[in-house]
Amino acid sequence: MSNLLKSPSFAMPGARGLDVRSTAVLRELVEVYVATGEPVGSRTLSRRLPLNLSPASIRNVMADLEEAGLLYAPHTSAGRLPTQQGLRLFVDGLLEFGDLPEEERVEIAARCAAHGRSLQETLGEAGQMLSGLAGAAGLVVAPKGEAPLRHIEFVPLGPGRALVVLVQGDGRVENRVIEVPADLPPSALVQAGNYLNARLAGRTLEETRSNVTEEIAANRTALDALTQEVVSAGLATWAGGGSGSLILRGQSRLLENVENLSRVQEIQALFERLEAQETTLQLLELAQRGEGVQIFIGAESGLFSSAGLSVVVAPFRSGQGGPNERIVGAIGVIGPSRINYGRVIPVVDYTARVIGRLLG
Structure with a gap:
């Protein structure tokens, strides 16, 4: 590393x-x-x-x-x-490399600018841009639950099951199925939704969870036990949401000019692992190992055993320069071990800083 x-x-x-x-x-x-x-x-x-x-x-x-x-x-x-x-x-x-030319900085900033897009769309564009610049697969560990929440709703699905619909401030909608008591009345789901929506007030998911957990522990909710159970289950289904989700772009580039069948199968297995939540956590941990860009060659990352692939990844932070600055995601590329490091490293570094500025 x-x-x-x-x-x-x-x-x-x-x-x-x-x-x-x-x-x-x-x-x-x-x-x-x-x-x-x-x-x-x-x-x-x-x-x-x-x-x-x-x-x-x-x-x-x-x-x-x-x-x-x-x-x-x-x-x-x-x-x-x-x-x-x-x-x-x-x-x-x-390795020798210099700063990015000003025109490339301007282009990267323009490609990553929101322009009315959701955060997810902006990060997807950043991953696509890195894929094109590096001739490799672009990856982004996107922060999850960071945007203020807009609405939450519980929808009955039948005895013992309910759907939790979460609408974030940037327009993203996520759904989860939860288990509820089989004899739960529909009014309890309505009450649970009303209770949470009254407490969103622009808070993030983590802030809402912390606030509600504190109220429940202090018996300040005026909710009955069954409704409290629904509220807790609805929030718990996004537990660990801060670990983020993985955005991949340009995966096909890793399969270009690969003639060996075993290598093709290995790369396909890598894609399957990348879709797993624990691999997303691992990528974020790799990015957090030090300041600046991290480079992992071959098996050093633990993502794959092949000596023919490398990972170049950098963390990005929210609240840059402020007292609440913290790492919330990562961006980088996975490519062949002969990737142009002198070109890719400064591009990944600058893109991570641009994304951090967008997050405020």
């Missing part, structure tokens, strides 16, 4: 004990691999490196890097590819 955007520029004569020549060869080889996806040979590097090294000298350096576990030879190819360890060293110490 890497925490970047602090001092990313290459400032050392070597990295982790590598001399200048080994560092230069590794960095150039990874950059060519990122651009082409193909094994890189000594002749290619000799034409690109400014060190005036012969192909024979470069082959010797590559052999040393291979022995150190930073490169490997695929099949019988004369070229070399970086290992997961080699990519990690590149990302942590050798």
Whole structure:
């Protein structure tokens, strides 16, 4: 795991004990691999490196890097590819990137602007934009229950079951089925809805839940026991809503140019895991591990076992700069391990900050 955007520029004569020549060869080889996806040979590097090294000298350096576990030879190819360890060293110490040009900042801000859209639509657009810019799958862990609530209603479905309809201030509607006492009169559902709607008053779901729980505990509700049970069940069905929901865009990009059937099956299994709530929580936890953008190569994220995929993710915050600032979601990409890190990292970082500003 890497925490970047602090001092990313290459400032050392070597990295982790590598001399200048080994560092230069590794960095150039990874950059060519990122651009082409193909094994890189000594002749290619000799034409690109400014060190005036012969192909024979470069082959010797590559052999040393291979022995150190930073490169490997695929099949019988004369070229070399970086290992997961080699990519990690590149990302942590050798990667160079600058600030985004002003015109790109303006474009990202414009694409993420609300313009009358709901928060969910805005975040979906941000994920689609990242997918296009990165050539990978864009992902957003969207905050849930953060928007002020507009209305809540309980609808009877038959003995022992009721539908809870929650309308948020941004227009989103969510439904949940709950179990209720089999002998519950319809009037109790009406009373439960009236009680909660009288207490919404622009509050978020978490604020409403906290306020109602306190009133019930202090016996200040004037509700009978059955109606209190309905109220508690209706709010509890969104328990953990702060963990958010996952928005995925551009999943098909991960299947482009994948010929190996086992890789296709692995990526499809990844999509299935991403749809699970526990994976959404895991993505949010990954983003919270440090300041700035987090980079996970191969199996480092725990989302997949393959060395062929990477996750680049950054948290976004509500209440930026204020006393109530906190992480409420995350945005990033899942792509091949040869993703253009120098391009993707600053884009993910800036997009996360734009989303945070939109959340106030």
